[in-house]
Amino acid sequence: MCALLLAGCGSLKVEPPALTASERTACTALVKALPDHVNDQNARSLSGTAVAAWGDPAIVLRCGVDKPKGFTKVAQCQTANGMDWFVPNSASNDPGANVVMTAVGRVPLVQVTVPAQYRPEGLPATMIDLAKAIRAHTKVVSHCQ
Numbered sequence: 095m096c097a098l099l100l101a102g103c104g105s106l107k108v109e110p111p112a113l114t115a116s117e118r119t120a121c122t123a124l125v126k127a128l129p130d131h132v133n134d135q136n137a138r139s140l141s142g143t144a145v146a147a148w149g150d151p152a153i154v155l156r157c158g159v160d161k162p163k164g165f166t167k168v169a170q171c172q173t174a175n176g177m178d179w180f181v182p183n184s185a186s187n188d189p190g191a192n193v194v195m196t197a198v199g200r201v202p203l204v205q206v207t208v209p210a211q212y213r214p215e216g217l218p219a220t221m222i223d224l225a226k227a228i229r230a231h232t233k234v235v236s237h238c239q
Contacts (some may be wrong), residue, residue: 106138106152108145113158116223118143121157124204124231128155144146148176151209153220158202165198171238174218177223178238181217189213195221200232 113121121144128146130137135149144157164182171178178199185193190210196219197204206224208216 101177106140106147106154108142108147108154108156109139110142110144111156111158111160112155113144113202117158120202120231122231125155127227127231129223132223133208133216135212139203152209153208153209153212153216154207155224156207157203159205160194161203162194162196162198162205165196167212169238171198172217172221173238174221175229176230177221178237179221186226190195193217197224197228197232199234199236199238200228201235202232204228204232 125143125146128137132148132153135153138147138149138152140147146155147153162180162182165180171182172179173179177197179195180198181193181195185191192210192215193208195206195208197206206220208220212220
């Protein structure tokens, strides 16, 4: 699945996920509450009720995504500021790869793509910067083990 489409002159298009009515309400409120800076990167202008981005290359947030591949009841998570994040082992083991991490155990699910250029410090910084808004606009349904 290709979530990002980069076009000329630094413009960015992010494909929003298909949302239910309740996800649309929660995601719209979440996007409005997101910080102006994530991982010391400035917010970018995007259209869409369930997407946001910061910096160039862009850190991209998509709200209302499906459960990530590889996430199971026994999957290990990273926790930052009270948020459980699933980071696939393949991304954890390859410091040169972009990371697609998902705030799990909440509805709607929130996915954040962090470009490899921001690693390793960028993962926890991004998690921390986004935690307050995600906690305020999503509902806890479970916790990682």
